[in-house]
Amino acid sequence: MQRIPFAEVHQALARILAGLGFTAPRAEFCASLFAETTRDGVYTHGLQRFPRFVRTIRNGSVDPSAEPVLQVGMGALERWDGCSGPGNLNAWAAMERAMELARGQGIGCVALANTNHWMRGGTYGWQAAEAGFLAICWTNTMPNLPPWGGIDPAIGNNPLVLAAPRPEGPVVLDIAMSQFSYGAIESHRRRGEMLPVDGGFDTEGNLTRDPAAIERSQRALPIGYWKGSGLSVLLDMFAAVLTLGRSTHQIPADSLRETGVSQIFLAFRPESGEQAARIAGEIVASIHACAPAQPGSRVRYPGEQTLRIRE
């Protein structure tokens, strides 16, 4: 695979965004978030996603010049309106604000209504952890997953991110509530491969690893069956109640019109960076010390693969 210099990619994206109405600094920054996502190996939410992002600007779903506006501050919890701005710039600003609140109060929470797809959720985990904070954030999405016991896509895959700082590199978990995205299911089908574990139902209602069968039934599986289904419902409920914005059932089920999503950003300030580093390091060591199921391999902690790709 040919490698394209990072700076070149970044500049090409920034030029396109500037032509779409982004100010120069916002175009630069937005482009860097896309380019860094691809550099980290999360191809589906980096350059591959850029054309769709451009279409959502052109169709008016995303307003390139909009910035979040504070609605109500309750102390350590604030409600902001994302004003249909670019999802990644809005999310970055929300996490910055959550950290600012946490500097003063130990914890900060920003509830962001009326925003757009945040692209790679892990970005905001890395952002906070690299600044020394623990962070949790999640977004709701359009309905794209059947709840446990149902066949309609009535719940969202509502990605959830948890991140913790560590001097050698953050520990970052970025998981959707579906076991596999439809993008991952499609790419398995194209490669003629079965999924590594059950990923949904066939049209007869049997669990299956066959990607084509899941595409036919449109019944992807929540993580942990009933458990991930319930977690998706609660994440959506928290997002809608705290933002007073849209819940999943109100978001258009069309990836080019999936606008007005609701997101929660939580930052926690560790009392002592040194103790946080020691504790995180000991936990990582305990994971690495676990006997592997495949001889010669090593059990990984969340985010370890991203650090390796970066290096």
Added chain:
Amino acid sequence: MQRIPFAEVHQALARILAGLGFTAPRAEFCASLFAETTRDGVYTHGLQRFPRFVRTIRNGSVDPSAEPVLQVGMGALERWDGCSGPGNLNAWAAMERAMELARGQGIGCVALANTNHWMRGGTYGWQAAEAGFLAICWTNTMPNLPPWGGIDPAIGNNPLVLAAPRPEGPVVLDIAMSQFSYGAIESHRRRGEMLPVDGGFDTEGNLTRDPAAIERSQRALPIGYWKGSGLSVLLDMFAAVLTLGRSTHQIPADSLRETGVSQIFLAFRPESGEQAARIAGEIVASIHACAPAQPGSRVRYPGEQTLRIRE
């Protein structure tokens, strides 16, 4: 099945606890938490668990008279020492304090070190939601689950609770990071039943629904495979960093000596109880409107079954 009056059970438990060194009001309250758990149908963490709770008092793991002590307050985030007190009384006090912080600042977080098994985690979700708050809480546990890719039980099943208020009854999710507890696996084996979905590996490393095979391998499955495994690691890391207490790898792997666990309690105050009720109601309605996989059934929201059992 013979039904025993709630008051009778409650009084019997309270008498036993008073004899073990609980003050009268604490014995009454602790007994009510056990009795209510069984009333709600969560038998494994109610009366069934009471004998084990008594043994942990007798062996000194649980100090009946200890109460949590504030260590450091950072504003909306506080660190408390549970002083090896009874896990359910400590957890109740911690959630009360998180709500008190949220009354003032919109959000409150209590990080509780050096506490004991909280019995049914859902209790503290119901507690907060019935008082009008959204809540998230979790606990770490002794190592009892192999991480994805590993064979040793190096991570905890770290139960996670999310709860939201609703006038007709709270929406409460209470999930461990293992797909099935060893208690559930054992009871399937005793009934001669397969698990409804894969619950672990057999000794050859194949996924299986056979409860006896999982008991032999001691390799239960995290929810969502690698996803729940990662979530368990992050929940433990948050708990240990924020409490400065023990992480899973430091907790004795013996259910009678599983003491000094670390827990996080988060409460969020909705801006408007009326709007929170409307939004939660609409989301529940959207779940109920989903076409069921089994004709004649209905898709349920988290906690719906508990409400039905109570009625």
